Amino acid sequence: MNFPPFAKHRIFAAASALIAGSILLTACAPGAGESAAKADGKESLVVYSNSVSDGRGAWLTAEAAHAGFDLQLVDLGGGEVMNRLSAEKNNPVADVTFGMNNVYFEKLKAQDVLEPYTPAWSGEVDAAMGDQDGKTFWPIVREPIMLVYNQAAFASADAAPQDWTDLWTKDQFKGRYEVPSASTGATTQMVYAGILSRYADPNGELGVSQQGWDQMAAYFKNGSTAVKGEDLYARMKAGKVDAGQMWLAGKNSREAEYGIKSEAVRPKIGVPYSVQHVAMVKGTKKAKTAQKFIDWFGSAKVQAAWSNKFFTAPTNKEALADANQQAITQTNAFTAQDIDWALVAENMDAWVEKIELDYRK
Amino acid sequence: MNISVHKMLRSPLFLVVAAVLLWFSAAFLVWPNLRLLGEVFMPNGEPTFRAFERLGSSRRAMDSLRNSFLLAIVLSVTVNLVGVFIVLVTRYFAIKGARVLYLGYATTLIYGGIVQVAGYKIIYGEHGFVTNLLAGAFPDMDRTWFTGMAAVVFVMTVAGTGNHLLFMTNALARVDFQTVEAAKMMGASTWRVLLTIVLPTIRPMLYAITILTFLGGLGALAAPQVLGGTSFQTITPMILTFANSPSSRDLAATLALVLGVSTMVLLAILNRMEKGGTYFAVSKVPTAMKKQKIANRWANAAVHAAAYLLLAVYLVPPLLIVLFSFTSASAISTGTLAWESFTLKNYALVFSDYEAFWPFLVSLGYGAFASITVVAGMLFVARLLQKYRNRVTAFIEFVLHIPWVLPSTLIALGLIIAYDHASWIMGNVVLTGTVALLGITYVILKIPFTLRMLKAAFTGVPDQLEEAAAILGAGPLTTFRLVLLPVVAPTAAAIAALNFNSLLDDYDTAVFVAHPLYQPLGIVIKNATGEDTLNDATALTFVYTVLLMLITATTMWLVYGRPSAGRRRKPKAAEPAGTAVEPVTTRN
Numbered sequence: 001m002n003f004p005p006f007a008k009h010r011i012f013a014a015a016s017a018l019i020a021g022s023i024l025l026t027a028c029a030p031g032a033g034e035s036a037a038k039a040d041g042k043e044s045l046v047v048y049s050n051s052v053s054d055g056r057g058a059w060l061t062a063e064a065a066h067a068g069f070d071l072q073l074v075d076l077g078g079g080e081v082m083n084r085l086s087a088e089k090n091n092p093v094a095d096v097t098f099g100m101n102n103v104y105f106e107k108l109k110a111q112d113v114l115e116p117y118t119p120a121w122s123g124e125v126d127a128a129m130g131d132q133d134g135k136t137f138w139p140i141v142r143e144p145i146m147l148v149y150n151q152a153a154f155a156s157a158d159a160a161p162q163d164w165t166d167l168w169t170k171d172q173f174k175g176r177y178e179v180p181s182a183s184t185g186a187t188t189q190m191v192y193a194g195i196l197s198r199y200a201d202p203n204g205e206l207g208v209s210q211q212g213w214d215q216m217a218a219y220f221k222n223g224s225t226a227v228k229g230e231d232l233y234a235r236m237k238a239g240k241v242d243a244g245q246m247w248l249a250g251k252n253s254r255e256a257e258y259g260i261k262s263e264a265v266r267p268k269i270g271v272p273y274s275v276q277h278v279a280m281v282k283g284t285k286k287a288k289t290a291q292k293f294i295d296w297f298g299s300a301k302v303q304a305a306w307s308n309k310f311f312t313a314p315t316n317k318e319a320l321a322d323a324n325q326q327a328i329t330q331t332n333a334f335t336a337q338d339i340d341w342a343l344v345a346e347n348m349d350a351w352v353e354k355i356e357l358d359y360r361k
Numbered sequence: 362m363n364i365s366v367h368k369m370l371r372s373p374l375f376l377v378v379a380a381v382l383l384w385f386s387a388a389f390l391v392w393p394n395l396r397l398l399g400e401v402f403m404p405n406g407e408p409t410f411r412a413f414e415r416l417g418s419s420r421r422a423m424d425s426l427r428n429s430f431l432l433a434i435v436l437s438v439t440v441n442l443v444g445v446f447i448v449l450v451t452r453y454f455a456i457k458g459a460r461v462l463y464l465g466y467a468t469t470l471i472y473g474g475i476v477q478v479a480g481y482k483i484i485y486g487e488h489g490f491v492t493n494l495l496a497g498a499f500p501d502m503d504r505t506w507f508t509g510m511a512a513v514v515f516v517m518t519v520a521g522t523g524n525h526l527l528f529m530t531n532a533l534a535r536v537d538f539q540t541v542e543a544a545k546m547m548g549a550s551t552w553r554v555l556l557t558i559v560l561p562t563i564r565p566m567l568y569a570i571t572i573l574t575f576l577g578g579l580g581a582l583a584a585p586q587v588l589g590g591t592s593f594q595t596i597t598p599m600i601l602t603f604a605n606s607p608s609s610r611d612l613a614a615t616l617a618l619v620l621g622v623s624t625m626v627l628l629a630i631l632n633r634m635e636k637g638g639t640y641f642a643v644s645k646v647p648t649a650m651k652k653q654k655i656a657n658r659w660a661n662a663a664v665h666a667a668a669y670l671l672l673a674v675y676l677v678p679p680l681l682i683v684l685f686s687f688t689s690a691s692a693i694s695t696g697t698l699a700w701e702s703f704t705l706k707n708y709a710l711v712f713s714d715y716e717a718f719w720p721f722l723v724s725l726g727y728g729a730f731a732s733i734t735v736v737a738g739m740l741f742v743a744r745l746l747q748k749y750r751n752r753v754t755a756f757i758e759f760v761l762h763i764p765w766v767l768p769s770t771l772i773a774l775g776l777i778i779a780y781d782h783a784s785w786i787m788g789n790v791v792l793t794g795t796v797a798l799l800g801i802t803y804v805i806l807k808i809p810f811t812l813r814m815l816k817a818a819f820t821g822v823p824d825q826l827e828e829a830a831a832i833l834g835a836g837p838l839t840t841f842r843l844v845l846l847p848v849v850a851p852t853a854a855a856i857a858a859l860n861f862n863s864l865l866d867d868y869d870t871a872v873f874v875a876h877p878l879y880q881p882l883g884i885v886i887k888n889a890t891g892e893d894t895l896n897d898a899t900a901l902t903f904v905y906t907v908l909l910m911l912i913t914a915t916t917m918w919l920v921y922g923r924p925s926a927g928r929r930r931k932p933k934a935a936e937p938a939g940t941a942v943e944p945v946t947t948r949n
Contacts, residue, residue, distance in 0.1 A: 046877045053888040072877045075888045079605050080872045086607065087774055087873060091781040093794040094877075181586070184602050228586040229479050231899060234694035258691050349608040356602055357419035357612075361591045 043289045044070040048085060050078040050186070051099025051141075051276060056310055063302065069293050078104055078186040085281065089113045095290045098140065098278035098297070101186060102130075103193065105137040105277050106345030115282040120295040125315045129275045132342065137279040139315040140298050141306075143248050144334045145190040145272045146264040148232075153242035161243060163267035164195055168218040178232055178244035179223030183352040183360070186274065191245045192351055193344045194272040194337055195219065206350045207343055213354075220359045233258040247274065248330060249311050270337035275315065374837040375749070378741045382757060388786050389805050390763045393775035397767075400778060401610045412615040425596040426619070428585070432513065432595060433578030439518040440574045441567065443671070444525025445560075450668040451526075452533050453559065455652040457665065463526070465672040468679045470523040470859075471913040474866070475583040476906035479693070480678030481516045482507070482587060483685065488696040512588040513581070519674060520584075521577055524570045527855040528814060532566035533559070538650045551655055568631040569817035573810070575627055576765060579620045596620070601869075604770040614771060621766025628762065628813075635820065636750070679910065686903035693899050707904045711889075724865050724882040725912075731803035732860035735811050736853050738804075743815035744845060758812070765809040773802055773873040798874045799881070806870065807860045818852035819845070858920045862913040866905075882909075 052060060057073045064071045074094070076084065081097060082104045088094070089111065097108075108114055114136035122138065129139040147164055153176075154160040167173045180188040199212025224241050226232070232244040233254040246254070246262075255262055278298055280290045296302060300318035307314050307323035313331035314323050402408055416422045450456045451463040485491050485507040492504055536559050544554050560567075585595040596616055603613035655661040685693050692702040711717060742761070746754050764772060780792035792798045822845060830840040846853075868883035875881060886905045890898040 074875075074877045074880065075884065076872055077887070083605055083607070084873055087777045088781065088793055091791060091793050182598060182602060184605060225591055228583070229475050229482075229899065229902075230694060231690065234691065234899075237691070238695070257689065258694075349606045352606055353415075353603065353609045353612065356599060357415060357422055360421060 043286050044072055045095045045286060045289055045293055046072045046074065046093055047293075048074045048076060048081045048094040048097040048281075049099040050076060050081050054310075056306075059309060060306075063305070064293070064296070067296050069289070069296070071293075077184075079184055082108060085113050086111050089282070092281050092283040094281045095284040095286050096278065096280055096293055099276050101190065101274045101276060102341040103189060103345045103348050104186075105131070105279065106341055107348075108279075109134065109136050110345070113282055115280045115284065115287070117280045117291055117294065119278075119291075119298050121298045121300070121316055121318075124300065124318045125298070126317075129315060130277055137277040138294075138298060139275045140278050140303060141276040141312045142315055142331060143274045143276075143313065144264075144331060145187055145194065145274055146246055146248065146251065146334070147243060147267075147271075148246045148251055148262045148264050149243035150236040151261040151263050153236075153239075157263065160263065161265055163265065163269065164191075164219075165215065167243065168215070168222040173243070174222040175224055176242045177223055178226050178235060178241045179220050179360075180245070181226040181228060183356055187245055187247055189348055189352070190272045190274050192216075192355065193339055193341075193348070196351060197337075197339045197344060198269065200340060200343060206347045206354065208347075208351075216355060217359050220355070220361060225361055231258075233260065233262070236260060236262070248327070252311065264334075266334060267337075268335075270335035272339055273334075273336050372837065374741075374841070375745060378745055381738075382742060386757065386760045389776070389801065390760055390808075392786060393779035394763060394767060394772065396779045397771055397775035398614060401614045401771075404611075409611065412611045416612060416615060421594075422596070422599065422616075425594050425599055426616070428510070428589075428593055429579050429581065429595040429597070429620070430623070432510070432517070432581055432585075433575045435510075435514055436517055436521060436578040437571050437574050439514060440521040440525075440577075441571060443518055444522040444529065444570065445567075446667070447522055447671065448525050448529045448533060449555075450664060452530050453555075453650075453653055454664065455654045456668055459652075462668055462672055465676045466522065466526055467917070468675055469520050470526065470917060471862070472679060472682070472906055472910045473520065473583075474906070475587060476682055476902055477520060477678065478516055478583050478587040479903075480682045481519075483681050483693075483696045484677055485512070486696065508588055508590040508592075510589070510593045513584045513593055516584045516588065517578070517581060521574055523859075524573050527859065528570060528817070528852060529563055529566050531818070531851045531855070532563040534650060536562045536650065541653070551653065551657075551660075554653075565635050565817045565820040568635050569813050572624070572628055572631060572813060576624055579624065600768055601770065604768055610771070613768065617768050617771065618766065624765055625759070625762065635817075682903060683907055683910075686900070686907045688900065690899040693903065707900045710901065711904050711908070720880060720882045720885045721912075723879045727800055727803055727879075727881055728861040728864040730800050731807060731864055732857045734800075735804045735807045735860060736815075736857045739808065739811040739815050740846070740849070740853060741841075743812055744819050744841070746812075747816050747819045761812055762809045764806050769802075769806055769867075769869045770873070772805060773870040776802060776805075777873060793874075794876065796876045796879055799871060799876065799879070802870050802874055803864050803867070807864070811856050811860065814852060814856050815849060818849040822848050854920045858916050861916055865912060866909055 049057075052073050052075045057075055061071050061073060074081075078100045081100055085092070085094060085097060085108055092113075100108075105114070109131065116135040118135050119138055122135075125139050127138070129142070131137050147161065147167075149160050161167055161170070161173050161177075167177045180191075183189065183192070195215060196208050196212050199209045199215065200207060201209035201212070204210060205213065224235075226244075227235070231254065232241070232246065235241045236244070237258045237260050243265075246264075251262060251264065278294055280287065280294060284290050298316060300314075300316050300322070303314035303316045303319040304322035306312060307319065307327060311324055311327045313328045314320065320328060402410075402412075447462075447466045451459045451466065456462065483489055487504045487507075489507070492507065495506075496502055496504060540558055541554055544558055549557070580597050581595045582597045582601075585593055586598060589595065600613045600616050603609040603616070655664060684698065686707060687704060688698065688702045689704065692698065742757075746758050767775075776798065777793055780787055780790075780798075783789040783791055792801070826844050826848075827840055830844045835843065865881075866883045866886055867881065868887045871881045871883050872887075875884060886902075890902040890905065
């Protein structure tokens with residue numbers, strides 16, 4: 001047989017390595033839905049979260065192990081966590097999910113993906129931030145979604161925009177602010193919610209009055225579209241734009257990276273707060289362990305430690321004293337905009353569709 | 362070669378392959394996607410056609426769709442031109458330093474995505490080297506010249522020539538060198554020999570690559586996003602947005618079907634052209650190809666200059682990416698290199714996690730499994746489809762191309778919907794939450810590419826070889842193993858390597874079907890570099906690209922490189938010269 005020498009050896013070598021590998025993979029993989037009970041009797045929990053990147057996941061896994069939980073984190077974006085949970089609802093893989101905001105959790109609740117549970121710390125948080133008429137998801141961390149501007153671009157704070165609406169109604173800001181290049185990001189959808197929910201109208205298209213849609217159209221028409229691969233702060237530094245959307249923790253790290261000072265606008269109407277929640281997944285076979293984990297994770301002690309480590313403002317009132325005070329001060333510096341999250345959650349997908357088709361450049 | 366269904370059924374090899382093929386197609390290609398399309402277009406049991414109306418009334422959707430088609434058509438021309446050129450200068454003409462040229466051109470095979478485009482932007486963008494040079498000569502020029510359609514076409518043309526380099530090189534080696542010599546003796550010019558002898562031989566491969574290029578243009582993502590500006594956006598970003606939003610999935614599916622159907626039409630046209638052609642310029646007597654000297658001195662000089670200019674175009678971006686992966690996000694955004702901005706911090710960050718290597722291993726495992734499985738399976742199928750041409754095989758071939766029609770997100774969703782419960786077609790095995798599901802999904806996704814390229818490779822195999830083997834008493838399996846397989850082995854290896862590389866950083870499917878304990882690299886990369894990360898992750902994106910470059914380059918080297926001692930180079934008589942295709946780095 002005259003096989004070209006490279007093909008023969010390598011393909012066989014690779015194939016045998018591969019077969020060995022896949023047997024190994026299947027051998028030590030827990031099957032679907034089976035409880036992966038360990039030798040010491042610990043049940044492992046599968047946790048889906050969009051809030052475990054940047055080292056948060058490693059920290060959580062280690063801390064949870066001390067507390068007796070064996071976590072398997074699945075680190076995905078907010079939209080992906082939601083889509084995956086709803087796709088798997090007939091045969092769930094996850095036991096617990098946390099990190100997503102109200103919009104996503106309201107959508108999951110509407111699809112009957114979450115199991116009601118009242119955590120031990122329910123009295124220590126403002127339950128109104130979470131599930132309004134049920135007990136499915138509970139708040140853990142809150143963070144303002146802000147409009148930031150480059151300080152160097154404006155002579156004084158008075159010369160800078162005072163609210164989102166200034167951007168497209170006042171000539172000096174037109175073309176000088178960044179609008180998102182995709183509608184999929186969680187922050188972006190919060191910005192949409194902040195603008196559109198001001199014009200809520202039960203008789204309007206998708207729950208929003210025509211005036212509201214005109215504002216959205218003007219927002220995109222007068223904005224400078226974000227460029228993939230270029231950060232807002234890079235564009236501000238280069239003088240291409242002067243303002244754009246940002247979340248609290250992101251502002252601090254980017255100021256350090258690019259060496260520019262930015263300031264957040266404080267609109268009278270307030271800003272949308274992205275509140276992260278935790279919930280148990282319906283159909284989990286490890287409900288007891290999942291509940292214990294939720295009780296532990298949202299407790300004042302763990303939330304205070306999380307805050308100090310990752311610059312967050314906990315919702316657990318008992319955690320505030322020991323938490324990162326700077327993060328709390330900066331978070332509380334804003335007024336919370338009054339937003340009907342149920343309305344937002346019900347319509348967000350349709351809003352995104354309309355914006356993508358009709359308004360984005 | 363039309364063989365009746367009746368005759369086809371008498372081949373035992375056919376029956377076995379066909380049985381497996383039918384079950385696989387039904388279980389993995391037809392049923393899940395039908396379920397998905399049912400849910401998408403009939404959410405409440407009533408069919409809805411609002412997608413057409415919504416999309417038709419959207420100026421942006423229509424513009425993007427038009428741009429995607431425009432890009433696909435333009436690229437089909439430009440990529441073929443540049444691709445054929447680089448294959449000829451490295452493999453056909455006697456050009457000095459051909460090996461260096463080949464390695465330089467091959468860099469496009471080992472990286473891609475957003476960072477590849479960023480690499481070009483560092484050179485031609487606003488603060489880029491070339492822009493600075495031009496601005497010195499023409500102070501009034503627009504520094505943002507490198508945007509819009511021309512920039513997108515430029516980058517995607519260079520990035521798209523990898524298929525030529527791998528597959529056309531194999532096809533070119535089958536050109537009958539004696540015919541070339543005879544033509545030259547009869548006074549044919551270099552140009553004429555090229556047009557009348559060489560190009561016709563490589564035509565099946567040219568068709569196959571054209572389909573890939575067309576698909577690449579339709580599915581363009583990173584280049585238009587980074588360089589297109591507001592004037593040249595394409596449809597794929599919109600499809601991805603809608604595919605991830607349950608209530609808008611009908612729009613995603615509709616757009617994908619529009620693209621898919623047009624790809625199928627092109628495929629049908631090219632299949633017909635391929636069928637009508639005769640490829641008898643294929644060598645049956647092994648005479649090693651000798652590189653052709655370009656007779657005209659000026660032409661020779663021009664070709665040399667063009668080849669080396671192209672080398673610079675290919676080579677500089679990856680070198681810069683490696684350099685910039687050691688800098689910070691702010692250095693990358695301004696495209697400036699300074700000693701003080703060099704740091705090992707980015708690499709330390711990637712490797713500081715003690716679990717950092719696990720996703721690499723998972724991706725390697727899945728990549729190896731899927732790429733080898735799909736090539737092994739499609740070897741039989743491709744030969745079958747190429748040998749027996751009738752309505753049944755034409756239909757099977759169409760079904761096998763379904764993964765090209767739908768975006769991978771929707772294919773993954775279809776599998777979840779179809780197999781999140783016990784189903785008889787799967788022997789009552791629930792697939793969601795298993796390690797197998799991602800592997801199966803990867804195999805499915807790689808079928809069309811693998812099939813198309815292998816079929817083109819088999820087209821170059823003369824029937825006489827098989828007939829001779831049959832006369833000598835070899836059964837179909839023996840013939841396949843000893844006669845056919847060696848002929849297509851170089852192409853098969855190239856396909857496996859490309860499949861493997863392309864699966865390494867997959868995110869769109871893994872995000873839906875990966876097992877919690879076995880999450881591949883793509884998920885880790887996306888989470889570390891996504892838009893909502895704490896820090897600006899531009900530098901990390903570069904680091905991961907460099908790491909992927911290392912892995913893909915290693916794959917290519919394992920398959921092609923490693924000049925091993927004692928390699929048998931003497932082709933045997935029973936084998937066409939095509940099998941003597943030498944690996945890339947053979948010492949000439």
